Amino acid sequence: MSQPEDSSRQPPYPENQIESNDHSEALDDSSSDTTSEEIQHSPEGCLNWRVMPPDDLLDLTMCSNDLKQKVRTLVLGITRITFNDGQLAICVSNRDFDNDETRIDLEIVQQESLPSKLTRITSYLRSRIWRKFVLRKINGMDYEVEKVNHNDYGIDLTFDGFNYRVVNFRKEFIIYTHDTTTAHENVLRHVFFVFANPTPLFYLDLRGIQSENFDVPTKLVGLYDQCRQCTCLAIGVRKNEFVEQAHKTLEMMTELKNLNIDISLTETEFFSPRMCQIDHLNVVYHKNAISEKNMLSLNCETIKLWSVTITATALNLFIKKWLKSTKKRFRYLEIPIIYLDPDDSDQNEIMKDLNVKKFDDLQRAVFYKRYDWSYELNCTGQCRYINCRNGLDITRSDGALATIVSSTSFFYFFVWHERFPEQPKDHVPFCDY
Template structure:
């Protein structure tokens, strides 16, 4: 005998639905317009959706709920993982699009993954009213960039590819999107890319092959942690001076490849600054830059801002330059970490 779910009071069937997994909730919403309205009006413990293109040889939508791992993953592949019946039981209709769905052992859809993934993304984002918390594009030549999905804001974005990205797609990411937490960008084949000005404002910014970063963009960065690799000559002295004259309490550290002009004559830290040598009584020697790595600041140049915040400029090996702020002046936990490098 079938369970009369929809004949229960609304509070009762909502409690039942809260115990459904995400694939079954999507299935339920496709049964009728009433079922769709019920799912859309129910608050589920989902915090966002992530779009992953090219990861682990498949594309997927990941559903998050503040836990370290996604609560559900909907994969889109060209090939079937195992034989699936060709009967109507293996198909769902979203609008005018028929999508084959395999729910066991994993939630997957096969064939025409580019179109199907976009249709599924639009449907579940509206169904659960979810923000886009992440987008990642790995080394896979597919034309599924953020603009294709209509993503205008997200918390984290990761783009690491070995093929050239169309200029209009890059401009959309850099000029039209709002990224709040972390941006990782590696452009291996965009050798002629130019961009006059970009306003970066997120917690963490990582750019590999940052040759296109201009002076204006560099000095306007409003990020807590900045990593630039392969950058052109950028005015580290102006960056330090700008911080000293500000009331910025968000900034933590900058790491970048060295300026060709870095030497005792071209960067005169005594001109307009009040540099200090390391005093072990004022700050520690090692700065924790990640969970596994530290920066040795023994030979760094210290600067004390008017509000009492201490910062250090360090020229390290391999042409690295660090500008770090000591929000915690003594970091004994950093002493046993390995030395930071690229």
């Protein structure tokens, strides 16, 4: 068994040595799929590998060590990595990070043996698709792999004058193994070696990591600069054993700016100092609490807390903290679903000692225009208009204006960096707060 490759190693083949006339190297005998046969029997096949999409290139690299080395010299980069309930999705830039990426799905299944022939026949009668299994070498280890084609459609996105396309016609590789943790590590080592562009990831989503593989994130972030320098992270902290790993992961990601956390713990509050200076913070609490101290330590541009338990006093002090400040960084705090602590749930406490005023159309517009942050694409997402006609305004000593919109079930605190932004053309009254 060969040793795992070091993903930091430089490509071994100079550019002028790749177009070799020697195409005699055969792929694995067990590689019976069409792509491998074409490479084996077609002289043109080895010359055409340069123009293949990343999912086909990944398949080739699992068939031939020679092509594994050659594909590495294309310096295609991984743009996003997403874990979702045992499935690993890797998005790869098609050519030179040209705003065009291909998604590759890899599902790692714990199974001692492949499905029986009877099971495969039954599956075929139901779906009319014959399940095909091939032997592939991933990071030097042999795995049984099933390939599936998905006929999805592409999505065109436009942002700030640039056109982006997410290519959703994709291949899925189902990898069968008796050791999923080792398989995850081998797959990640393989793809980072093959797609060796050092550009940091746009987005890393670790929310789908399973309990048996909870240490995979720290190993992933610890091994690769592309992950450590990623600026946008989504992570789940759903069990106590994930807490330590989550802290380690956050500490290692030194360039982190945008953070999406899903917290579902019992009797434990999760909070990391890294959350304090994040640009865009989104936390799903599932009724978990945030303490007054931690709430006041947040110094983010935008804060969105879902289903959080919090005290009325903490909200009051957060507003007063903004009033005493002269910084212009903060934009808004949103709590779409709020649970006030039963021991401190008086709505009047939120407005205590605050000089608030009713809406004045000479001071600001009716609708607050705000942009959701798209974590998956790590850029500004769609804009929303919030009706603040019934909100209460408060003015800071430097003239900055903010609006408080609250009830027993939600709380919003908006700062008007632009007092008269563009207003919506179509207004739906029943959406007013």
